[in-house]
Amino acid sequence: MNEIKPRRTFLPWEELRTRLDEGPHFNTMRGTPYYRDAVYEQFSKSEYARRYAALRAKMREHKLDVVIVPGGPSHWSFGGGMLWLTGHWEWHALACYVVVPLEGEPTLVYSMGGTHAEAVRRETAAALSDVRGSRGGQYAEVMADRIVELGLEHGRIGLLEIDPRHRDYMPVNQYDRLRKRLPDAELVFTVGFIHELLSVHSTEELDCVRVAGKLCENAMNALMTRAEPGVTEYELRAAAGAAILEGGGDIDFLIIGTTPLANPAMVFGNPRPSGRRLAKGDIINMELAAGYRGYTAQIGSPICLGPPTDMVRKFWDDIALPSFRQMAAEIKPSNPVEAVQAAGKFFREKGVQSRPIHAHGIDLITDGVRTRIPARNGVHGRAEPDHGGRQFRHFPRPHLHRDRSRQ
Numbered sequence: 001m002n003e004i005k006p007r008r009t010f011l012p013w014e015e016l017r018t019r020l021d022e023g024p025h026f027n028t029m030r031g032t033p034y035y036r037d038a039v040y041e042q043f044s045k046s047e048y049a050r051r052y053a054a055l056r057a058k059m060r061e062h063k064l065d066v067v068i069v070p071g072g073p074s075h076w077s078f079g080g081g082m083l084w085l086t087g088h089w090e091w092h093a094l095a096c097y098v099v100v101p102l103e104g105e106p107t108l109v110y111s112m113g114g115t116h117a118e119a120v121r122r123e124t125a126a127a128l129s130d131v132r133g134s135r136g137g138q139y140a141e142v143m144a145d146r147i148v149e150l151g152l153e154h155g156r157i158g159l160l161e162i163d164p165r166h167r168d169y170m171p172v173n174q175y176d177r178l179r180k181r182l183p184d185a186e187l188v189f190t191v192g193f194i195h196e197l198l199s200v201h202s203t204e205e206l207d208c209v210r211v212a213g214k215l216c217e218n219a220m221n222a223l224m225t226r227a228e229p230g231v232t233e234y235e236l237r238a239a240a241g242a243a244i245l246e247g248g249g250d251i252d253f254l255i256i257g258t259t260p261l262a263n264p265a266m267v268f269g270n271p272r273p274s275g276r277r278l279a280k281g282d283i284i285n286m287e288l289a290a291g292y293r294g295y296t297a298q299i300g301s302p303i304c305l306g307p308p309t310d311m312v313r314k315f316w317d318d319i320a321l322p323s324f325r326q327m328a329a330e331i332k333p334s335n336p337v338e339a340v341q342a343a344g345k346f347f348r349e350k351g352v353q354s355r356p357i358h359a360h361g362i363d364l365i366t367d368g369v370r371t372r373i374p375a376r377n378g379v380h381g382r383a384e385p386d387h388g389g390r391q392f393r394h395f396p397r398p399h400l401h402r403d404r405s406r407q
Contacts, residue, residue, distance in 0.1 A: 027113035027133060034118045041248075041293065042087055042126040047204045051085060052106065054197050059102055064188065065155030066102065066147055068170070070095040075253060076165035078364045081194040082108070083294045086124045089250065092116075094171065095162045097139055098128075099146045105130055109142045140174040144181035156186045160193055199361065201295075208295040211249070215290035216299035218243040223256070223288070224303055229280050233258055233273035236284065244290045252289035252296045258282050261309050269300070280306050294364055319350050327358060 071082025113133030222243035257270030
């Protein structure tokens with residue numbers, strides 16, 4: 001049962017080039033000249049060596065012989081550990097998987113074969129050299145083949161989450177097949193490995209966070225430039241998204257909603273920007289998140305089409321800006337998270353409310369915060385004291401006011 005099925009052999013390029021219309025040979029291609037001119041910004045080999053060493057230390061701690069590290073395109077995964085170990089951000093499938101032995105070469109099991117796989121081999125060259133297609137979604141078969149190759153079919157195999165936020169692991173069909181192929185192995189569901197390993201970022205990772213922050217700024221400026229009467233919410237989304245993509249980034253999410261200042265009907269930006277058209281006297285509420293090579297940043301600030309009303313101006317001056325400053329002052333090394341929560345009492349003291357969340361952490365994407373802010377550089381978080389009175393709510397970040405009538 002544990003015998004390795006013969007792998008499909010790939011043809012030398014000189015033969016393959018005349019047989020590209022034959023599916024089995026096209027799908028197993030490798031060593032072709034395709035994408036040889038592609039340019040990908042990659043982390044250094046030393047950075048990837050650091051990551052694999054950190055993961056393997058965790059494996060030794062839990063007495064694991066091999067781990068399967070997935071990652072998918074959902075917001076709560078945003079590539080996850082698979083991206084962290086390879087540099088690949090998946091968009092075809094629910095997830096791709098990295099097989100990482102305690103000793104030996106890691107293997108990326110990618111969703112596609114053919115030219116797609118060749119491009120991913122170029123993209124991930126700094127991280128690993130073994131990229132295999134899933135053979136039409138047979139991820140578990142390919143992973144089992146590799147584990148048997150490594151001689152670990154009797155070992156302890158750790159399964160990491162695809163989505164740690166919702167505690168989702170590999171799909172049941174893949175798990176069942178893995179069990180059938182490796183009946184003598186012990187499959188272990190791990191919890192929170194990747195968050196622990198990457199919540200304190202390296203210098204190279206922080207450089208990516210800074211670029212993501214600049215992409216957020218570009219998106220905000222593009223949205224403000226596009227904002228004028230008659231423009232729809234989804235057109236604002238297009239402007240912000242284009243600015244992120246033009247900077248070499250990826251869109252995590254673009255939450256954009258509009259409502260009249262005189263009669264507001266919104267306490268949070270619209271997660272599904274609609275066809276509502278802007279009018280003079282509207283306010284735009286948004287939360288924009290951009291990713292760069294997997295690392296994300298977020299921004300949000302109200303934009304008024306025309307002068308803000310007295311209520312909006314007073315809310316900003318008396319509540320939004322001072323509350324943000326008080327909470328931001330408590331985000332510092334070794335300070336307990338409770339200090340940030342205590343600063344958030346400012347809202348109720350002023351007779352307004354906030355959402356239940358005052359701040360959150362970021363590893364690749366939004367995640368929880370610790371009980372104490374670590375006393376070291378590299379932690380990435382975000383103050384988010386979203387609050388509102390009876391009819392108004394916005395993010396307390398720099399206020400942008402654009403009055404078209406004065407231009």
